[in-house]
Amino acid sequence: MEKELLLMLPGPVPMPERVRYAMMRQAINHRSPEFGAVYADCVRVLKTAFGTTNDLFVISGSGTAGMEAAVANFGRDKDIACLVNGKFGERLYKISQRYGKAAEIKSDWGTPLNLDALEERLEQGAQVVTLVHNETSAGIKNPAKEVGRIARKHDALFLMDGITSVGGDVVEADAWGADVAIVGSQKCLAAPPGLAGISVSNRAWERLCKNPPFYLDLAAYKKSAAGKPMETPYTPAVPLFFALREACLIIEEEGMAGRIARHQKMAQAVRAAVNAWGFSLFPKIDAKHEYSNTVTAVSYPQGMKDDEVRPIIKKMGIVIAGGQDHLKGKIFRIGTMGAVSAPEILATLAATQHAIKKTGYKVQGDGVQAACEVLG
């Protein structure tokens, strides 16, 4: 390959040069004011992206580690209501089963959540609610604000996976009542994989559970973060913190409002192309649910083969995602996360349109032109 593939996935995403080059620094002591300042920069900017003034920590682990930290610290031995309409909702449910009495409130992937059933579970005593805000497996954005309102009404804790929305779409953890919120580094933040940010409300601290996993013990994170210098309880993945800090400074320079508008526009461009082709978006949305602005999931028309289409696109140097689990072969997904802008979108849509035609299918109209009209 003459150069790296263009990853148009719902994470990992291409990193700006500044972010990548930040990692090549020599080792520093992680118990030093210098590291403390790096950590503090990350926390300051992430708080704005989360829309929170709560405590916020960075764990050296993937988004899944962040999910588990949320459930283990605040869900152990609790009655947990898990809203599920995709793969990551399922993952939160699986994790919840390891710690508490978990009940799944299940909808088909990419279809609206059953909020009436949530109310029922809460009336029956559920103490904790889990939600994936932006479900990348199905390209749907779930009504976090509404879920937060319902959870608060019943005095339940609200654990929100914002792994693929924070830093790219509107997230207002405090206004929505998300007691715990999580982000992954390699999604909208455009940093490398390997770190998870997690915020914790005072309300959550008051209900902290005993005996979480040692590595994910948030009380230990709190204690170390309060020190001078600010620290993590165990050795952090220092180069990833250097990179995340740089990614955060880029976010600060762009400004969250502009960054969110950019993500929305990129997703609109992809949806315009899909519409022009005469294809269907996979999610079935309603008044409360929206299409994701960080990944667009598209249903393959009858007979069109994923294992024919995506290899043609890849041969042109671009990787888009297929479906996961039972959606394998049924959908394709184009990520619009992080540092992505018009050139990447246009190249991706042109290559996809070409692959569609090359495998013998017709498009109703020119998707690339439709996208240009949004972007130009």
Added chain:
Amino acid sequence: MEKELLLMLPGPVPMPERVRYAMMRQAINHRSPEFGAVYADCVRVLKTAFGTTNDLFVISGSGTAGMEAAVANFGRDKDIACLVNGKFGERLYKISQRYGKAAEIKSDWGTPLNLDALEERLEQGAQVVTLVHNETSAGIKNPAKEVGRIARKHDALFLMDGITSVGGDVVEADAWGADVAIVGSQKCLAAPPGLAGISVSNRAWERLCKNPPFYLDLAAYKKSAAGKPMETPYTPAVPLFFALREACLIIEEEGMAGRIARHQKMAQAVRAAVNAWGFSLFPKIDAKHEYSNTVTAVSYPQGMKDDEVRPIIKKMGIVIAGGQDHLKGKIFRIGTMGAVSAPEILATLAATQHAIKKTGYKVQGDGVQAACEVLG
């Protein structure tokens, strides 16, 4: 600061340029043959450093995550005998308390382990033994082979923390009967912090416990590693894997025998200097215990002040470690881990000797000269 500080700590340690530069690559898909090959390179070389043909996985987390993976997967609800003669032995004990019925077999930091007490605990039914092979908090190397022999005699599982010995000193996990062994990336491997390697014997797999933390579920690691391409169950910290692969290739080029001999020689040089100064090594060793070859712990003579000595050394651009917890102010520690060679050792000993004199103390002889005689 005109350039980075020289870290002569028991981790993190300076990384070779090749290792650092490997991290600045653009993002790649971690579900790809390319990532699988990176992971496979790491596993191949780490197996030689562990002295094992067992399964071996790399977790995106610190050495502490590796410790917890060992205890959580093989110690839950078990009777665990924890050998403790330093801070990291204590940590394994604390982790063991979260999962099983843990009993501490405690010696003062840096003094020999009580192996008779271990035999007793095993006779009383202990099913799992935990040991820190190289206890950096006290500069002592514990008798892993002997502990393995005793554990096997009583049919107990042997969980060995080799975090600061693997890749720098003799480790023979299979020959010693270490059912689970752990390494940290930022120690003798001279890679960045943030990854832990963990090996698992068949004997351990047969006794796998239910319900480990989701993120540290080794059965999931086994399943993903067996796939084509080789994968991790959750998103790995890809840049750290690039760096670890490069560090592993360097180990392969140097050869483990040469690498171990180099570590031993560097530690000998430090000990020769300490001896020439007329200072005392902190650990109290016996026929079964040895001085660590990856960190040398030295007792401060009466009245010599850590907070006077180490700042002088730091002003010359070099960081050595003080004591941890109750040893704060009582000892100093010089790491000899990873890519370290004569220049770093000589500079460190010269600066330390200068700091000793400058704070008003006399040395009996020239430690720098003594070290040169070992190194030259």
